[in-house]
Amino acid sequence: MTTRVARDRVTGTPFTRGLGIVTIAGIVWLVIFGLFVTPADVNQGETVRIMYAHVPGAWLAYLAFIVTALSSAMYLWRRTRSLTWDRIAGASAEIGVLFMGISLVTGSLWGRLTWGTFWTWDARLTTTAFLFVTYIGYLAVRNLGGTHHQRARRSAVLALLAVLEIPLVHFSVEIWNSLHQEASVAGNTDVTMDGLMLFTLFLGVIVFTLMYVWMLLHRQRALTLEDMLDDTGLDRALAARRTEAGVS
Amino acid sequence: MLRTAKTIAAKDLRIELRSRVIANQVIPFAALVMILFAFALDSDAVLERVAPGLVWLATIFSVLFIVARSFALETTDGALEALRAAGVDPMGIFLGKTLALATQLIALEAVLVGASVVLYRADVSASGGVLLVTTAILATVGLASVGTLYGGLAAGAKGRETLLPLLLLPVVAPVLIGATRATESAFGTNGIDVSEGWPWLGLLAVFAVLFSVVGAVAFGPLVDD
Amino acid sequence: MLRTAKTIAAKDLRIELRSRVIANQVIPFAALVMILFAFALDSDAVLERVAPGLVWLATIFSVLFIVARSFALETTDGALEALRAAGVDPMGIFLGKTLALATQLIALEAVLVGASVVLYRADVSASGGVLLVTTAILATVGLASVGTLYGGLAAGAKGRETLLPLLLLPVVAPVLIGATRATESAFGTNGIDVSEGWPWLGLLAVFAVLFSVVGAVAFGPLVDD
Amino acid sequence: MTDVPAELRSGRFDHVVDVRDVVVVLGAFPALAGASLTVDRGEIVLLSGPNGAGKTTLLRACAGLVPIERGRASVLGLDVSTERDAVRRHVGLIGHHNGLYSDLSVAENVRFWGSTVGASSAEIATAMQRMGLDGRLSDLPVARLSAGQRRRTALASLVARRASLWLLDEPHAGLDAEGRDELDSVLRAAAAAGATIMVASHELERAGSLATRHVRVVAGQVVPVSGGAA
Amino acid sequence: MTDVPAELRSGRFDHVVDVRDVVVVLGAFPALAGASLTVDRGEIVLLSGPNGAGKTTLLRACAGLVPIERGRASVLGLDVSTERDAVRRHVGLIGHHNGLYSDLSVAENVRFWGSTVGASSAEIATAMQRMGLDGRLSDLPVARLSAGQRRRTALASLVARRASLWLLDEPHAGLDAEGRDELDSVLRAAAAAGATIMVASHELERAGSLATRHVRVVAGQVVPVSGGAA
Numbered sequence A: 001m002t003t004r005v006a007r008d009r010v011t012g013t014p015f016t017r018g019l020g021i022v023t024i025a026g027i028v029w030l031v032i033f034g035l036f037v038t039p040a041d042v043n044q045g046e047t048v049r050i051m052y053a054h055v056p057g058a059w060l061a062y063l064a065f066i067v068t069a070l071s072s073a074m075y076l077w078r079r080t081r082s083l084t085w086d087r088i089a090g091a092s093a094e095i096g097v098l099f100m101g102i103s104l105v106t107g108s109l110w111g112r113l114t115w116g117t118f119w120t121w122d123a124r125l126t127t128t129a130f131l132f133v134t135y136i137g138y139l140a141v142r143n144l145g146g147t148h149h150q151r152a153r154r155s156a157v158l159a160l161l162a163v164l165e166i167p168l169v170h171f172s173v174e175i176w177n178s179l180h181q182e183a184s185v186a187g188n189t190d191v192t193m194d195g196l197m198l199f200t201l202f203l204g205v206i207v208f209t210l211m212y213v214w215m216l217l218h219r220q221r222a223l224t225l226e227d228m229l230d231d232t233g234l235d236r237a238l239a240a241r242r243t244e245a246g247v248s
Numbered sequence B, C: 001m002l003r004t005a006k007t008i009a010a011k012d013l014r015i016e017l018r019s020r021v022i023a024n025q026v027i028p029f030a031a032l033v034m035i036l037f038a039f040a041l042d043s044d045a046v047l048e049r050v051a052p053g054l055v056w057l058a059t060i061f062s063v064l065f066i067v068a069r070s071f072a073l074e075t076t077d078g079a080l081e082a083l084r085a086a087g088v089d090p091m092g093i094f095l096g097k098t099l100a101l102a103t104q105l106i107a108l109e110a111v112l113v114g115a116s117v118v119l120y121r122a123d124v125s126a127s128g129g130v131l132l133v134t135t136a137i138l139a140t141v142g143l144a145s146v147g148t149l150y151g152g153l154a155a156g157a158k159g160r161e162t163l164l165p166l167l168l169l170p171v172v173a174p175v176l177i178g179a180t181r182a183t184e185s186a187f188g189t190n191g192i193d194v195s196e197g198w199p200w201l202g203l204l205a206v207f208a209v210l211f212s213v214v215g216a217v218a219f220g221p222l223v224d225d
Numbered sequence D, E: 001m002t003d004v005p006a007e008l009r010s011g012r013f014d015h016v017v018d019v020r021d022v023v024v025v026l027g028a029f030p031a032l033a034g035a036s037l038t039v040d041r042g043e044i045v046l047l048s049g050p051n052g053a054g055k056t057t058l059l060r061a062c063a064g065l066v067p068i069e070r071g072r073a074s075v076l077g078l079d080v081s082t083e084r085d086a087v088r089r090h091v092g093l094i095g096h097h098n099g100l101y102s103d104l105s106v107a108e109n110v111r112f113w114g115s116t117v118g119a120s121s122a123e124i125a126t127a128m129q130r131m132g133l134d135g136r137l138s139d140l141p142v143a144r145l146s147a148g149q150r151r152r153t154a155l156a157s158l159v160a161r162r163a164s165l166w167l168l169d170e171p172h173a174g175l176d177a178e179g180r181d182e183l184d185s186v187l188r189a190a191a192a193a194g195a196t197i198m199v200a201s202h203e204l205e206r207a208g209s210l211a212t213r214h215v216r217v218v219a220g221q222v223v224p225v226s227g228g229a230a
């Protein structure tokens, strides 16, 4: 019993430990490729290296928010109303906010170097900021309190609505002719990027994805433990309250 | 459900008629937002160009306050909870409150748009007028739905005074953009043609449909913790 | 009286620390206001020029919501009336609430001004920095005093959700202008020199003194209908 | 005044209220810690007990207003968690708040609450008259009422409904002596007509003489006091 | 517990409360229509009467919370209109609302209200203990309390003050049987120590046994019931 509990109290498993090692190795690889192996860009010079964090950051934020939406949908759709889906949604949103933050910071550093300013009121930048704040609001709603299912229901609805902003961010460069880079990789324009650069970009995406999965597993388990703590607390509280009734 | 919606909307509008909050407080407030912003800008040429944006910005900020008031009515004495306890259809509550909100917003927009037509001597053609009215209606439906949905969500929470604007502002951004662009072309600001305005209505229509449907469905689960 | 002020301010700040409303809700909201206004404008040249204005505009809108929350705490369960009935010095209440409000505002402004210094690459010289800090302090005192005064006035009224912004917005216009101009010169926007900023501080100082004195004196009679 | 719902007549269930080992958790605290209670048609059950014992929570649980963590509760044979909407259509609850709109008049409030549940205007008029709200008061905005007058308005709104199960949380609070008598006679009449009534109250003398049975709520559980097992 | 103020000791006045032909108009309605009442030191006066009669208004008038249109009212020899601040320093009022901050804990609330009037922490601790708020409850945020627990918190905040005149508007509402007894013994002790107490209540049995005198408020006027003229 004690060993089981003790094992339950950590969020790591052999799998996540392995994943963690692979992720760290991937980060090292990415840094070496991003900073040293890839050539400088014709137009952007050395600054292009920021891309290897900036673009995967943005895409993984999208992915995280989409996962949030999907698992929220699962929560609402499945009759069981499993809180696991809700915790995945919450964990994924937290990580998404983190990645979006990485993308915002690297983007504005990059902007400082290429456009000469940290920030302009460009459509892509503005909509990205909206998306970022929307998920801050989502996390605020998750913290409103109430029962776990109340939290799950409220935030699931918000997550399904918030995810609709992603196309707005993605297509913003086309809707408003923007200063920001058009969709050059995922779009239908011809990819004109140097092969090694493209490889490194995809490497970045893969490494960020590993990092995402790794963090998601840990965070989701941490949330499960938090909820479990509430529940074991409940048994103790119930017992305490019952004896109280017996006494009086 | 429609009967419930009617009862709720009638109640909200009666309270509004009695307290005249829109006429006496919100419309002056919205006008002030426009004026204040003009101060911050301090340039006539710029102002004339951004007038349509100001109209919708002022509307959106007014929405924040009107929604706050609309739900303050329901929560100060526990009426929202009493509605739930009485088994009143949440969809009816949503529709009723949205309807009342939309009516109030239309009144507000009529004044703001009207004023800016006059102030900026916008030459609104017949087709521009149609565009303008359609814009206002679609934007209003969208704003009223999303306002009611999020107002209900924030109603029971503590810190709702600040939570509501945080939740509402980012989602209404598309309305701001779409309505502004459509209004610009209706006004002919920057030489934009009326025909360029119509595509923006698509955005507004999608928003309005999305939030009225989601709102009608989700209001119950959200409010009924 | 000062002891009363301290008790009240401590209470308000403790509630804020516990609920983290400023950090989690108001600061993101203020950031959004800046972005929204900027988006409505949609012109880079204009925007860079009005960046300082946007900081203060966002601050002022945040004030509306922070004040609403500050007095919602006092009125939901009749605490404000209980304070009056207990003979607590109204001047102490005013000072305490102003102090708490000012502390929260300073935190907000530090973030907003800091962010815009970075974002606009404002080259703030030492003297510019002094100007900036003085501006923030004076503006904060003014905003907090007038916010508390009018917040107290609106607290008991019905329709206070919409009355408060209507009352507050026009009076804070001088703060908006003064603080914007002073910040512009601290930032060197439009090539304005730092020295040009100081005269605007006069305006802010007058405003701050006026409203803290008037507030301290008039708060009692206003709240104590 | 009280409509007997089809389910009740069909006799598909044993008790109007059937609460079994219900646990309700409010912010990690077990406000109900395994409460069990059955109430039959026509009963007027008084719930008493110390502050914070869980009376309000028990009443709210019967109206499906708080999530039930463990155990099950049914009202008129309907499960309060899964068939909440149906339950609520048969239940009339008055809580610590009155749920009134202060800008509307007394008559408008009662009419609003009546019309949300389809009460006829005759029923509404009767309800107001029974709670002593005819005459001068009926056109006053609620904002101008005294505490007891508000409570009367809320009670009239409740009476205007045809609830099968009345859940009353300290209904006498704020009422004057006459109002208490009026309320009691309304409740007795409703019970006689087939309604079932649960009253949480600290005024044991008053509510005790009204009630047909008295149970105590202590530390989140129901314990019998008199007249058979809870 | 109760400090006798200097004015009281100097005997500059005849009655602790002296209300003469007071008219209070609320929104064009004469909530008090020429009310007269005198209360002496150590008395516990019960105010009863129908809903809307003016009990709340009378208590609020004594604390200078409503404007007096005609007549005059004085407390401890101080005119409630012109010397309002001095009056309020000696008066402790509990109304229909509790005046609590729901984000603060019970202990923080009582401490806050105690410290605004300079109560010592010993007094605050005693007050909480007397109202049964020590133990688990004291660190709970008020948002998590039941109705009666809130009322207890508000009463503890009141008890922590050293008021000379206690104005209590339905203080028993929401309290359980034990809480009522605790409150009554606190009030009796305060009165014995020289405080003067006015209680508006509809629970005539309960408050009647506590009170040393009983007057009725009817249609904005005070009419005697028992024990001498009002």
Ligand code: HEM
Pocket (backbone or CB within 6 Å): A051, A054, A055, A058, A059, A103, A104, A105, A106, A107, A108, A109, A110, A111, A112, A114, A115, A118, A119, A124, A125, A128, A129, A169, A170, A171, A180, A181, A182, A183, A184, A185, A186, A187
């Ligand atoms: C604060 C400033 C910035 C923000 C918030 C930002 C945001 C984003 C976002 C959200 C994406 C994902 C787009 C999508 O695929 O939907 C993205 C992609 C990208 N960004 Fe940025 N960005 C910023 C600055 C920059 C700068 C300065 C550059 C380069 C000059 C840049 C270059 C790129 C590139 C090349 C992509 C990949 C485009 C694609 O293939 O789809 N970004 N950015």
Ligand SMILES: Nc1ncnc2c1ncn2[C@@H]1O[C@H](COP(=O)(O)OP(=O)(O)OP(=O)(O)O)[C@@H](O)[C@H]1O
Pocket (backbone or CB within 6 Å): D143, D144, D145, D146, D147, D148, D149, D174, D176, E026, E027, E028, E029, E030, E031, E049, E050, E051, E052, E053, E054, E055, E056, E057, E058, E217
């Ligand atoms: N703002 C107002 N405008 C008009 N009339 C008012 C207003 N406030 C109160 N009244 C009226 O004043 C009268 C006295 O109210 P008060 O609250 O003093 O009664 P009360 O004796 O305390 O009644 P209760 O037993 O119900 O608490 C009531 O008839 C009420 O309708």
Ligand SMILES: Nc1ncnc2c1ncn2[C@@H]1O[C@H](COP(=O)(O)OP(=O)(O)OP(=O)(O)O)[C@@H](O)[C@H]1O
Pocket (backbone or CB within 6 Å): D026, D027, D028, D029, D030, D031, D049, D050, D051, D052, D053, D054, D055, D056, D057, D058, D217, E143, E144, E145, E146, E147, E148, E149, E174, E176
């Ligand atoms: N949000 C919450 N978080 C934690 N505990 C809560 C919450 N709400 C209520 N409680 C606790 O639940 C318990 C039951 O409350 P309830 O309101 O049902 O009591 P009650 O019997 O109605 O008391 P009273 O006689 O005072 O009205 C109380 O002890 C209270 O502290």
Ligand SMILES: [Mg+2]
Pocket (backbone or CB within 6 Å): D055, D056, D057, D169, E146, E147, E148
């Ligand atoms: Mg209760």
Ligand SMILES: [Mg+2]
Pocket (backbone or CB within 6 Å): D146, D147, D148, E055, E056, E057, E169
């Ligand atoms: Mg009263």
